[in-house]
Amino acid sequence: MATTEVTISPEDIQKSSAPERVPEPCIVVIFGASGDLTKRKLLPALYHLEQDGLLPENFAVVGVARRPLNDEFTQDMREGILKGGGVDPGDSRLRNFLARVHYHAMNFDDAEGYLKLKNLLETLDRKYGTNGGRLFYLATAPEYFAEIVEQLGAHGMARSDRAAVRVIIEKPFGHDLESARRLNDQVNKVFAEEQVFRIDHYLGKETVQNILVFRFANGIFEPIWNRNFVDHVQITASESIGIEGRGPFYEKAGALRDVVQNHVMELLSFVAMEPPVAFHAAPIRTEKVKVWRAIQPIQMEDTVRGQYGAGTVDGKPVVGYRNEERVNPESSTETFAALRFHIENWRWAGVPFYVRAGKRMAQRETEISIQFKQPPMLLFKDSIAAGKCNEIQPNIISMRIQPNEGISLRFAAKVPGPTMQSCPVKMDFNYATAFGVSSANGYERLLLDAMLGDATLFAHRDGVEATWSLITPMLEAWASTPPKDFPNYAAGSRGPRSADALLARDGRQWR
Numbered sequence: 001m002a003t004t005e006v007t008i009s010p011e012d013i014q015k016s017s018a019p020e021r022v023p024e025p026c027i028v029v030i031f032g033a034s035g036d037l038t039k040r041k042l043l044p045a046l047y048h049l050e051q052d053g054l055l056p057e058n059f060a061v062v063g064v065a066r067r068p069l070n071d072e073f074t075q076d077m078r079e080g081i082l083k084g085g086g087v088d089p090g091d092s093r094l095r096n097f098l099a100r101v102h103y104h105a106m107n108f109d110d111a112e113g114y115l116k117l118k119n120l121l122e123t124l125d126r127k128y129g130t131n132g133g134r135l136f137y138l139a140t141a142p143e144y145f146a147e148i149v150e151q152l153g154a155h156g157m158a159r160s161d162r163a164a165v166r167v168i169i170e171k172p173f174g175h176d177l178e179s180a181r182r183l184n185d186q187v188n189k190v191f192a193e194e195q196v197f198r199i200d201h202y203l204g205k206e207t208v209q210n211i212l213v214f215r216f217a218n219g220i221f222e223p224i225w226n227r228n229f230v231d232h233v234q235i236t237a238s239e240s241i242g243i244e245g246r247g248p249f250y251e252k253a254g255a256l257r258d259v260v261q262n263h264v265m266e267l268l269s270f271v272a273m274e275p276p277v278a279f280h281a282a283p284i285r286t287e288k289v290k291v292w293r294a295i296q297p298i299q300m301e302d303t304v305r306g307q308y309g310a311g312t313v314d315g316k317p318v319v320g321y322r323n324e325e326r327v328n329p330e331s332s333t334e335t336f337a338a339l340r341f342h343i344e345n346w347r348w349a350g351v352p353f354y355v356r357a358g359k360r361m362a363q364r365e366t367e368i369s370i371q372f373k374q375p376p377m378l379l380f381k382d383s384i385a386a387g388k389c390n391e392i393q394p395n396i397i398s399m400r401i402q403p404n405e406g407i408s409l410r411f412a413a414k415v416p417g418p419t420m421q422s423c424p425v426k427m428d429f430n431y432a433t434a435f436g437v438s439s440a441n442g443y444e445r446l447l448l449d450a451m452l453g454d455a456t457l458f459a460h461r462d463g464v465e466a467t468w469s470l471i472t473p474m475l476e477a478w479a480s481t482p483p484k485d486f487p488n489y490a491a492g493s494r495g496p497r498s499a500d501a502l503l504a505r506d507g508r509q510w511r
């Protein structure tokens, strides 16, 4: 099927104001169900939806993987749900929910296995009244995505004239532009684009969705959200964890593919996009794609890569990347990336967007900060208070995506006393204080939206290809010039020095 540009119809605009709907009956079929994601995120999320009364009554889950499991699978899912917290182990709802969780063992390239799966789903349709509704979830290793999609098509499971059939595809969606295009073609040969939900779990995070609410549900920020007032933007996605035993995956991925091409680019698009005409899939995706397409090709001097050596994280000694399990001892894979983007459009021309993402950094922190220009004249510069207030600091809006979720605004205030001394202070909004802590892991919202057929918080093929178009030349340039200085930052540090130099040469510094 040919690629379709994202277009906005009057129905799209109407749908955005439609009241909440309840999903139609369906079976969620998870491929790769023996993996960590199903136990840690997907089943706990489905159960949270059940607890909140948001699942359809006619509902079931089928886990599909190669290992023969059955009862063991249900036990494992129970453990995962309980570990997620906020669940009473004796709750009859949990028992009833788990009774609707099934398992099917098969190899993903085995035609016979798909026939049996089809029969199983039809039997479950009769048992639970799910009426042919399907939400397939591809949580396998990415090399199986195309095969599974093709087999679903070949076995007549990709369409139904009775109910909606949809497919969620996990990341990574391709490993460069060409492979992403190929996968898009393979998927769109079987499923129409409206059936496809490419997931990025960052879009399920409340704080990420809140970027849009902050910008577009308030009147006071949008007028200053542009090149006339903003000096630059910083996006930091640092993690204190390492690669968590995922050596073979990470060796092929690296920080650019693993988090920049998807999570970080999504954050950037939410910060930079124009107001969409409605909160619905097509208008939102259109605005996001416009941002990515306006980003200038990145020059090598605007990129920094790093790899962690041994160090100390949270007071404990940890090994360097090259000593992690199943990692090449001479690996050139980057565990840190910092980039300077230029968005050449009316709103952002001349405002650099600095982004950085890294593993084994000093702390876990995902934050976006919008740094504003200094006032035109520094009236109080000779009377800055001493100590921690000893420099004039620009206004900054910082959005803490995680942890300690919230938003703060830094501004100057007069220090009490007989002189006109100023000091930066913060106005702070904290999610937990304002709304209480939520047990949602982000997948609740996305699973529910996919069941409802709402693709607003999912990636469209145009978007995936636009971000890969930006990242692929960088990957190629890095691959052709192996790094000479790896490892170049200690685990538990703030990343390589060269990342500081990237901003320092513009007279700026990371927050």
Ligand code: BG6
Pocket (backbone or CB within 6 Å): 171, 239, 258, 259, 366
């Ligand atoms: C995943 C990456 O997509 O996102 C991981 O593969 C990373 O390497 C994770 O750790 C970060 O997600 P979160 O929600 O913990 O910020």
